[in-house]
Amino acid sequence: MHFYLPNFEDLVDPEYDFINDEYSPRREKIGRFQHDQYAHEFFNKPIFDGMLVSKTVVKPATEKRIRTSGNVHTFFRLAKDVPVMGDCGAFTYRDAQIPPYTVKEILEYYETMGFTYGVALDHLIFPTMPDAERSRRLKITLDNAQEFLDQRAALNYQVIPVGIAQGWDATSRRETIQRLLEMGYDHLAIGGMARSSDQEIRETLQAIYPVLPENDQVKMLHLFGVARLSLVPDLMRYGVTSADSASPMRRAFLGTSEDNYWTTNGTRYAAVRIPEVKEGGPKKRGVDSTGEAAVKNGMTMDNMKAMEHETLRLLRAYHAGEVGLEETVTAVLDYDQLHGDKRDHEAAYRRTLKDKAWQKCNCPICEQWGVEVIIFRGNNRNRRRGFHNAYVFYQQFQELVRKQKSTG
Numbered sequence: 403m404h405f406y407l408p409n410f411e412d413l414v415d416p417e418y419d420f421i422n423d424e425y426s427p428r429r430e431k432i433g434r435f436q437h438d439q440y441a442h443e444f445f446n447k448p449i450f451d452g453m454l455v456s457k458t459v460v461k462p463a464t465e466k467r468i469r470t471s472g473n474v475h476t477f478f479r480l481a482k483d484v485p486v487m488g489d490c491g492a493f494t495y496r497d498a499q500i501p502p503y504t505v506k507e508i509l510e511y512y513e514t515m516g517f518t519y520g521v522a523l524d525h526l527i528f529p530t531m532p533d534a535e536r537s538r539r540l541k542i543t544l545d546n547a548q549e550f551l552d553q554r555a556a557l558n559y560q561v562i563p564v565g566i567a568q569g570w571d572a573t574s575r576r577e578t579i580q581r582l583l584e585m586g587y588d589h590l591a592i593g594g595m596a597r598s599s600d601q602e603i604r605e606t607l608q609a610i611y612p613v614l615p616e617n618d619q620v621k622m623l624h625l626f627g628v629a630r631l632s633l634v635p636d637l638m639r640y641g642v643t644s645a646d647s648a649s650p651m652r653r654a655f656l657g658t659s660e661d662n663y664w665t666t667n668g669t670r671y672a673a674v675r676i677p678e679v680k681e682g683g684p685k686k687r688g689v690d691s692t693g694e695a696a697v698k699n700g701m702t703m704d705n706m707k708a709m710e711h712e713t714l715r716l717l718r719a720y721h722a723g724e725v726g727l728e729e730t731v732t733a734v735l736d737y738d739q740l741h742g743d744k745r746d747h748e749a750a751y752r753r754t755l756k757d758k759a760w761q762k763c764n765c766p767i768c769e770q771w772g773v774e775v776i777i778f779r780g781n782n783r784n785r786r787r788g789f790h791n792a793y794v795f796y797q798q799f800q801e802l803v804r805k806q807k808s809t810g
């Protein structure tokens with residue numbers, strides 16, 4: 403089974419100056435897309451089997467850049483044999499009456515951008531929708547699937563068409579899969595299950611499995627948004643050939659969670675937040691802006707900045723073994739307290755700092771940038787942590803696939 407990593411323009415500056423928190427001067431000159439690097443460019447082995455690129459992520463300016471560079475493979479600097487799957491990003495237009503594209507323009511987009519696989523133009527269906535609306539959306543998805551095949555054949559395009567099953571329960575998804583098979587699709591996908599429970603997903607796959615033809619006639623059965631480690635054996639048992647997940651990347655910098663930094667043994671850690679002291683910095687949920695924080699704490703901006711830099715210095719010294727755990731935890735928490743009342747990170751931060759998991763990771767990101775990877779602060783640290791997570795996740799994923807293959 404294969405893992406696809408969704409791409410959301412996940413780039414970092416490889417020459418970022420972490421001490422002064424500055425982008426490299428070269429970046430300004432040659433532009434972010436040429437200068438910055440994608441996750442896969444940092445590792446000497448693959449961290450995914452394929453890349454997933456949603457149409458809704460590719461803004462017109464990016465599309466132009468891709469065309470100028472040649473195709474998706476040259477733009478993402480991927481080897482030609484790494485499959486790139488395009489889909490329409492139906493979740494983004496879930497509230498629209500109809501999808502914001504035509505089948506013809508989607509096909510042309512896939513073909514001229516050089517996608518390996520193109521997923522037909524679908525529309526999400528939610529179980530809470532009235533019957534008539536569910537049927538209407540299912541009809542849109544099926545009509546588009548037929549037109550997608552017809553137009554592709556008429557235009558003699560190379561992109562491999564993937565029929566996608568939407569539905570509101572196991573039965574409706576099974577029926578959609580049957581219809582797609584009747585149309586002649588041998589590459590299939592199941593959509594709209596990214597937020598479903600493991601149990602719902604198992605039930606859906608159990609329902610679909612009996613209608614799948616035998617003898618490997620189905621060349622792909624992709625499950626959108628559901629590459630969960632807990633499900634790998636079941637996905638393989640029921641004929642799923644690939645899945646994707648944005649979680650390794652997203653969890654690195656999402657909300658108040660304590661699972662920002664992943665490890666191969668399954669333990670996950672909170673990243674240590676060191677908000678940047680910035681005039682008029684954006685106020686985020688649960689975090690005071692620097693201005694508010696300064697007023698509340700009776701400090702000047704300069705005091706705040708000094709404390710910020712001292713905390714960063716201590717973290718680096720702790721990493722180097724020059725200061726102790728308590729001194730570091732205290733400094734981190736004192737600085738953290740300045741940024742709002744409802745911040746109780748002591749247990750999580752103590753655990754992170756005590757275990758020093760980033761020192762035990764042998765990935766190139768942790769080896770080169772060390773403690774910076776565990777600091778929750780700005781794109782260059784947070785996305786690097788996401789890259790590390792993607793590497794860790796793919797190792798775990800492959801291990802489970804190997805295990806399942808050997809036990810059958």
Ligand SMILES: [Zn+2]
Nearest residue numbers: 763765768790
């Ligand atoms: Zn690492």
